[in-house]
Amino acid sequence: MEHYDLIIRGGSVVLPDGVAQVDIGVKDGKIAAIATTLEGEVTHEWNATGQHVLPGMIDVHVHFSEPGREHWEGFTTGSAMMAAGGCTxxxxxxxxxxxxxxxxEALLEKARIGNEKSLVDFGLWGGLVPGNEDDLEPLAESGVIGFKAFLSTTGNKEFEAVDDMTLLTGMKKIAALGKILALHSESAAITNWLKAEKEAAGLVSADDYLETRPILAEVEAVERALYYSEITGCALHFVHISSAAAVAIIEAAKARGMNVTVETCAHYLLFNHDSLREKGTIAKCAPPLREADEQQRLISLLAEGKFDILSSDHSPCPYEMKDPKDYNLFQAWGGISGGQFTLLSALELALAHNIPLEHVAAWTASNPATRFELADRKGSIAIGMDADLAIVNLNEAFTVTEENYYAKHKQSLYIGHTFPSSLAGTIVRGHVVVQDGKVLPSVNEGSWLKP
Known part of the structure; x- marks a missing residue:
């Protein structure tokens, strides 16, 4: 008789081709069986009656600042927060x-820390910055997921934006290494010039901040990067795209056969510029939250399948760096804290706009796994895959509070937001790390993943 370590029984399981009420049998961290009713000996069972089971989320874009800035966020609190949101x-x-x-050297040290502390599996991006072009090959050989560069000023002296020569040289090397370059695409020339104009005039309101980072700055940077990609052959992934105009340009590049993917973030879909007007620095990010009409365009594009990946861009900091008493938005740190809520955001959008749940699984799991060469292990519910699962209650609402938000710093744009669904459990390679919505005080199950 077959023996399973875990059986998830009676759930509505989101498979690649639709939703089916089946049991999932787990053995040695892998999905060993999927059937209408599983028979056999079992060590643990999960009664998923009335619940939906999705592949665990793969969030391709978070900022945990360890080593060096663990007081912003680290692997311990950050991975617990991700697990609490169904991210594996x-x-x-x-x-x-x-x-x-x-x-x-920096990559291997970060991987060591992550292996010691993370509750869930993780990959690591390498950086492309001026002067590290010779480091790209060792980083690639050591197992980075890909490389990240900024086309706008970073605000971080440890990681400077690339100039055009560095970008072209780096893209040529990254192409030769068979890797992907992720780009923060806003024009430094445009955004810095507009910021200087505003500050010289003493104009530092929410509307002024939005005007310094116009959609045109995103469009210019995306176009320039695509031109450079055509010259160098470098595969690109555009992070946190915030405008329909930029998506149209990327769609045209895909139609020409270019190797390019695009993500947006949950906060661009659930919130808009009114949040910055009303809540101040807590809603500051770059690119900025757009006006309500642009938000609706982005939601429509998501429903139409124009975004490949949905991520959080969880970017926290100590709250004194976002002091709500300081309404000079130009001086406050830019970044949205909210990594726990991307899957719940995707489900909210799917329920509101009649989007099939298998599309949610694609945005949050299978597309990231495929794009970043993990699809042999991750991203879908199928026999032989890692048993990475998110179990949700679609009809049980969840209101975000400081008490149920697992990030190090509890201040977030999401505080007070009520999602129509809630997370019941998270399973990482067969190990339950979240049960009844609570992170279990268990040993760390996460490990460093390489493509």
Whole structure:
């Protein structure tokens, strides 16, 4: 008789081709069986009656600042927060640690820390910055998911934006290494010039901030990057795209056969510029939250399948760096804290706009796994795959509070928001790490993933 370590029984399981009420049998961390009713001996069971089971989320874009800035966020609190949102794998960006992940030495040290502390699996981005072009090959050989660069000023002296020569040289090398370059695409020339104009005039309101980072700045940077990609052959991934105009340009590039993907973030879909007007610095990010009409365009594009990936861009900081008493938005740190809520956001949008749940699974799991060469293990519910699962209650609402938000710093644009669905459990390679919506005080199950 077959023996399973865990059986999830009676749930509505989101499979690649639709939703089916089936049991999932787990053995040795892998999905060993999927059937209408599973028979056999079992060590643990999960009664998923009335619940939906999705592949665990893969969040390709988070900022955990360890080593060096663990007081912003670290692997312990950050991975617990991700697990509490149904995320079983995250990719940490290279910029906010000290040192930034721009050398092989820094990469291996960050991986060591993550292996010791993370509750869920993780990948690591490497950085492309001026002067580290010779570090790209060692980083690639050591297992980075891909490389990240900024076309706008970063505000971080440890990780500077690339100039055009660095970008072209780096893209040529990254192409030769068979890797992907992720780009923060806003024109430094446009945004810096507009910011200087506003500050010289003493104009520092929410509307002024939005005007310094216009859609045109995103469009210019996306177009320029695509031109450089055509010259160098470098595969691109555009992070946190915030405008329909930029998506149209990327769609045209895909139609020409270019190797390019695009993500947006949950906060661009659930919130708009009114949040910055009303709540101030807590809603500051770059690119900025757009006006309500642009928000609706982005939601329509998501429903139409124009975005490949949905991510959080969880970018926290100590709250004194976002002091709500300081309404000079230009001086406050820019970034939205909210990594726990991307899957719930996707479900809210799907329910509101009649989007099939298998599309949610594609945005949050299968597309990231495929794009970043993890689809042999991650991203879908199928026999032989890692048993990474998010179990949700679609009809049980969840209101975000400081008490149920697991991030190090509890201030977030999401505080007070009520999602129509809630997370019941998270399973990482067969191990239950979240049960009844609570992170279990268990051993760390996460490990460093390489493509």
């Amino acid at each position: 794998t995250f990719f940490d960006m290279p910029l906010n640690g000290i040192p930034s992940t721009v050398t092989e």
